[in-house]
Amino acid sequence: MSEKIRINLKSDNEERKIEIKRxxxxxxxxRENDVYIDAVCGGLGKCGKCRVFVDGKEYLACQIKVDEIRDNAIIEIPRDVDINLNSKNKAKILSESKIELEYDFSPIIKVVKVNLSKPKVNSKIADLDSLKNSLKDYLPISVDYELLSEIPKKIREFDWEFYALLGEEEKGNVLLGLYKERPEPLGVVVDIGTTTIVAQLIEISSKDIVMTISDTNRQVRFGEDVHSRMMYANEVLETSNCKDRYPLTTLVRAQINELVNDLLKGAKNQPIACIFVSGNTVMTQFLHGITTKYLMEEPWVPAATEFPVRFSNEFSIGCVNGRVPIYSSPCRSAYVGGDVISDIVASGMHRRNELSILIDVGTNGEVVLGNSDWLMCASTSAGPAFEGGEVKYGMRATEGAIERVRAKLVNNKVEFSISTIGNKPARGLCGSGMIELVAELFRLGIIDKAGNFSDTCQSVRKNNGEYEIPIIGDISIFDSDLKNIIRTKGALFAGIVTLLSSAGCKMDDVEKIYIAGGFGNYLDYRRGVLIGLLPDLPIEKFRYIGNGSIAGSRCMLLSKHARDDASKIVKSMENIELSYSNVFREEYNAALFLPHTDMGKFPNFERFMRELSEER
Known part of the structure; x- marks a missing residue:
């Protein structure tokens, strides 16, 4: 029997014939063939999202064994199932920041003009020593063996006059190359998100963004959330007969290599001189090949907060020339990672006197509070609802995702007006679509404060023992979906209130709120307040910073001041562990309603309800 079978894969007018292992x-x-189907539960058969039809019969893809499928079978994937047949650039991810603090220009990579004297007969100075003497302002300088072997030939070919390319290390610099003509080095900044990886090519001298590319994080094959992936990684690590004991490390490094290789298309014979990476603590430890076992065990301690400089050859990133340094944004705690530190650096909240809140809306739902004198942070474990998890027709912000929703009642039935990403046929709801849908249903009285459907609306129907409202086609919102969305927004809002309480501050003391993450750019502020996700503060206090992780990485690539700021933030910022907080538990329970049990926290609620109704 052959070790592989052939299948005919069909999805929304796309077809592909592939071979898969038995x-x-x-x-x-x-997933091994780069066909990614959402499975929020990590393939445990609990979420029901990976539905497929095999020769016309419905299965969960995670539950049917390949050896049960015939050769040349037809595998159909329903339109509402979130699938990516070619993941690169399909997601409408945030790769740009709407705000980015200006730092002094002192890049992590330096180009230095060198003029050496030709050695004389009686000279006892070696070539490397002569080179280091000419670069005395940058000492100590390390040189790897491969480059050392080229130095004698190159400095003579260049007639003793050339340019040295240097990269920062913990102490001093590393020599990256010698060039006859002045090089225009490029840097790559990478945001390793749990869902999406974004890579950006930067021309260092001009600070220009040359090219941006994104891809679904292929670690999803091991679980949609970090906990599922850590459980898998720890299980593999403890199984001695596995060929690859660090599969998630291997996967993320290979994917970065592919992305950098694609970015090289935007380079005009310019050297890529460094890679700067930001990610949550779990993603960062995966990248460095460090066990995540102890991130899952109380008291949840990371291996490190600041990571040493690594090099491309160590990470099997072979698409670049030479030995390119890889830098990592520092992490604060097990669940407040380098992506949040980058958010802070990009926003500049740590350099301003005004009291600010930063909210990174994602699976962990990180919150930062403070100003130039102090900072404190927390991870709310908000859950993956806004990223497509725990909602039956939830999906990431990819083509076909509903991102805008308007609704009206006609003869006691709901009529929806929607818009989708890419103006493609609707396949599900992304985060912003969920928020707008819940806000509209609440505004119209179709759901109550607890998220229960009204029994008077004729659009509400029962499906397999659960109530739902159809939105368009086969896409519906169920009462269990509403509960999950409310729990997610409740955790985030409770985290904000808990930090304020811990600092002895009030909501009215807050002068600025920065929103970062996957849908901050597409979020309607009033509807966010209406469901109790965002604090009820004047709209001018809100700033949407988009992908703060990629923007902060760019700042650190280009400025020593930004790098120093990041290091200081990690050392000084207080981390509040919400799992131990009675205040958080009380606030969370109070926030499990729309918008909240304490309406005094939402003084503009009635005004927003009127304004949104008048916009119909």
Whole structure:
């Protein structure tokens, strides 16, 4: 019997014939062939999102074994299932920041003009020593063996006059190359998100963004959330007979190599001189090949907060020339990572006197409070609802995702007006679509404060014992979806209130709120307040910073001041562990309603309700 079978894969007018291994289940086999189907539960059969039809019969892809499928079978994937047949650039991710603090220009990579004297007969100075003497302002300087072997030949070919390319290390610099003509080095900044990886090519001298590319994080094959991936990684690590004991490390490094290789298309014979990476603590430890076991065990301690400089050859990133340094944004705690530190650096909240809040809306739902004198942070474990998890027709912000919702009642039935990403046929709801949908249903009285459907609305129907309202086509919102969305927004809002309480501050003391993350750029502020996700503060206090992780990485690539700021933030910022907080538990329970049990926290609620109704 052959070790592989052929299948005919069909999805929304796309078709592909592929060969898959007989080992394992269909979900794993498809992901090994770069066909990504959402499975928020990590393939445990709990979320029900990976539905497929095999020769017309419905299965969960994670539950059907490949050896149960015939050769040349037809595998159909329903339109509402979130699938990516070619993941690169499909997601409408935030790769740009709407705000970015200006720092002094002192890049992590330096180009230095060198003029050496030709050695004389009686000279006892070696070539490397002569080179280091000419670069005395940058000492100590390390040189790897491969480059050392080229130095004698190059300095003579260049007739003793050339340019040295240097990169920062913990102490001093590393020599990256010698060039006859002045090089225009490029840097790559990478945001390793749990869902999406974004890479950006930067021309260092001009600070220009040359090219941006994104891809679905292929670690999703091991679980949609960091906990599922850590559980898998720890299980593999403890299984001695596995060929690759660090599969998530291997995968993320290979994917960065692919992205950098694609970015090289935007380079005009310019050297890529460094890679700067930001990610949450779990992603950062995966990248560095460090066990995440102890991030899951109380008291949840990371391996490090600041990581040493690594090099491209260590990470098997072979698409770049030479030995390119890889820098990592520092992390604060197990669940407040380098992406949040980058958010802070990009926003500049740590350099201003005004009291500010930063909210990174994602699975962890990180919150930062403070100003130039002090900072404190927390991770709310908000859950993956706004990223497509725990909602039956939830999906990431990719083509076909509903991102805008307007609704009206006609003869006691709901009529929806929607818009989708890319103006493609609707396949599900992304985060901003969920917020707007819940706000509209609440505004119209179709759901109550607890998220229960009204029994008077004729659009509400029962489906397999659960109530739902159809939105468009087969896409519906269920009462269990509403509860999950409310829990997610409740955790985030409770985290904000808990930090304020811990600092002895009031909501009215806050002068600025920065929103970062996957849908901050597309979020309607009033509807966010209406459901109790965002604090009820004047709209002029809100600033949407988009992908703060990529912007902060860019700042650190280009400025020593920004790098120093990041290091100081990590050392000084207080981390509040919400799992131990009675205040958080009380606030969370109070926030499990729309918008909240304490309406005094939402003084503009009635005004927003009127304004949104008048816009119909």
């Amino acid at each position: 080992d394992g289940n269909l979900l794993e086999a498809l």
